[in-house]
Amino acid sequence: MSIRANYTVTGMTCGHCEASVKEEIGEVAGVTSVEVDRANELVTVVSDESIDPAAVIAAVEEAGYEARPAGA
Numbered sequence: 001m002s003i004r005a006n007y008t009v010t011g012m013t014c015g016h017c018e019a020s021v022k023e024e025i026g027e028v029a030g031v032t033s034v035e036v037d038r039a040n041e042l043v044t045v046v047s048d049e050s051i052d053p054a055a056v057i058a059a060v061e062e063a064g065y066e067a068r069p070a071g072a
Contacts, residue, residue, distance in 0.1 A: 002032070005045045005053070006070035009060055012038045017065070024059040031056075042070060 012018055018036040025034045025045055033046035045056055053069050060067035 001048075003047050003050060005047075005051065005056070007043045007045065007053075007056060007060070007067045008041050008070050009036075009043045009065050009067045010041055011065040012036070012041070014038075017063075020063040021060055021065060024063040025056055028055050028059050043067070 009021060012021060015038075018038050021043060022034045022036050025031060025043065028045075028051060030047045030049045030051050031045055032048055035044040035046075037043070043060070045051060057067045
C-alpha cells in the first residue's frame with residue numbers, strides 16, 4: 001500500500017528548481033516517488049511506509065526552498 005503526502009513548496013521558479021527538489025526528496029529513506037507541480041507549489045511524496053514530514057521538509061530546505069505540509 002502506498003502512502004501519499006502533499007507539501008507546499010515555495011520559491012521554485014524553473015524546471016531546474018523542480019529537479020533539485022525531486023532529487024533531494026528522492027534521497028529520503030522510504031520515498032518511492034516524487035511528483036512536483038511548480039505552478040501550484042505542490043509536491044506529492046509517495047512511500048511504502050510513513051515518512052517523517054520533518055525529513056521531507058529538511059530535504060526541500062537542502063535544495064534551497066521552503067516547505068510545509070499542504071494545508072498547514
